Amino acid sequence: MKLSNGWDPELLSMNISDYKSLFEAEAKEALEALETGVLGLECGDGGSSCIDELFRHAHNLKGISGAMGYDSVVEASHAIENVLDGVRSGRIAISADETDVLLRAVDLLHVLVKQALNEEEDESGENLLQEVIRILEPSVERAAGTCREETAACHPGVQAGVTVPTFGERSVSSVTTTRVDLETLDRLMDIVGELIISRIRLGGIASGIGSKPLLDELVSSGRLISKIQKEVMETRLIPVGQVFQRFKRLVRDTARETGKQVHLEIRGAEIGLDRTVIESIADPLMHVIRNAVHHGVETPGERLAAGKLELATIILNARRERNFVTLEVSDDGRGIDMKQVLKLGKERDLVPPSMRELNEEDLCRILAAPGFSTSEDVDSISGRGVGMNIVKKAIDSLGGSMRIRSEQGEGTTVTLHLPTNLSIIKALLFYLGREVHAIPIEYVRETTRVESGSFKSVQGREVHATKKGAIPIIKPWEVFGLAPDREHTRFVKIIIIDTGSGEIGLVINHIIGQQDVVIKGLPVLIRGINGISGATILGSGEIAFIWDPTVLFKGRLLHELDREAIVS
């Protein structure tokens, strides 16, 4: 195999895939640094995002893509480099328009790099490259000095005089770190999971034997295993700043679209979250932030009239508390109109008609109720609501929680409380027939004991009547097509599950209790079974399936009217 620039790496005992993954990693870094840096230029940020740094990243990208023979990436990064050179020498003043152009060029460069890596450099690649060159052309001309006399004249809308930091204040990188493949970290985490399981099983055997020295030794090995578990989990943490950075762009673009002036302040960017959590949190956070700009923040005119600064501030803050991370998005906008939300809540029967004032919990519940999200009314009155349902669901599925606080005229704060990792969770274990099953604890509302025969029927379906309404009863053996659990006792136990879109009651006769479990992915053959999110190995060596109630009991909820029909 040859590199596309024609020379044969085999002659030089090189491994081309090594180069490709190195290229991928460094190109990604360079592209991210370019985007952050360009945004920094516009705000006149100093520090590591100074122009020399930016130039260096474009230059590096050009260098390494040249070595790989990715010509269109070379040309595109060269064009960007030229513009940056113009900025550095003061021939180009950075304005919002100039930033738009540079950001767009960086976006296109992203695509070019991706295409090059997938070896799909074709016509569309050529078109992309032409697009980069076309959009940068006016800037390049200015950089070359063809329009030197009067920068503002050849570029209306330029706000001159943003000082661009040059040489000097730069973060000093250190070589005490090393790159580790993310897959290696995943494997390490798997092994730690196995270790924990093996330790639990050893414990079972040891108590069977009843040997005290053995049990003592197991206690200390258990301590070591927890330590290594903690270390591995720490290694997997990625600074939330990596996700936060992209929101600068989001806020900037959304604000420009809506004619608002918003500054995004980031705090706690160094706080670490497991990469699986980070991946799942990006979209929900984006919703919350976009909402804040769209609906929370007022127009500059409205702000002035309210005696506020024209420039609104959104603060994105991360804090760590033991095994949880709190992410907070607060704006200094108009706040939520509680009266309207209360009114709508009553109309939709989400709160009792007698309620006078909304507490925090009800506010969150109403805003996150399905259907509330798309309503235009909510947008105009509360300034929030779009996608809150989606946000709540995502946070729940991560085992986290959400709070919304708002002060009318002062602003709104959305707080997301998340576990730092997802591999080890608390679950409720129970027997179904002879097998053990598990449900993540955050779905479990309560467990209760009811008289058998107390179930009522709605449209032919068994329900359990509570003060709040009827809860459909599900006999899990019917769901899985197993032999019925014949227990003719006076009472049956039910686990009440909150599926996110309604409650259901599961008839379970043997509840084992709560336990920490290590989640294992399912093997390929049985992956994708609806409603089973994974499995865990118990101390006894048995395998327990972990249920995903949001999926498993879909379509088994009661319709609104049916639910109201029976209230105990």
Next chain:
Amino acid sequence: MKPRVLVVDDAIFMRKMISDILESNGMEVVGEADTGSRAVERYKELKPDLVTMDIIMPEMNGIDAVREIMAYDSKARIVMCSALGQQALVQDAVVSGAKDFLIKPFNPSRVIEVITKILNQVPTA
């Protein structure tokens, strides 16, 4: 004895590529550095036979690093490695004491040719 080389570049990719080219041609890469100032430190510590030096790097650029190394050891043999577009800087480097320059992307045989030539030169200073 194998010629001992110090490879300086801020991109890991480039350091690997240069090291691979050198090592598969019987040279020994004794050290790497990712900034100009670290290059100077490593030079003093390792006393290599030759240095390949990138130009655009954080902290201290390659030109300043050449100046510092030459001030420390006037017999130092440094080859500049630079992507296109930095010709003016390459000239600065040569004036400051660099012996030759290589333009990225590298042609391995050209790299070896230039480096062998320099290693065979009798130190003049």
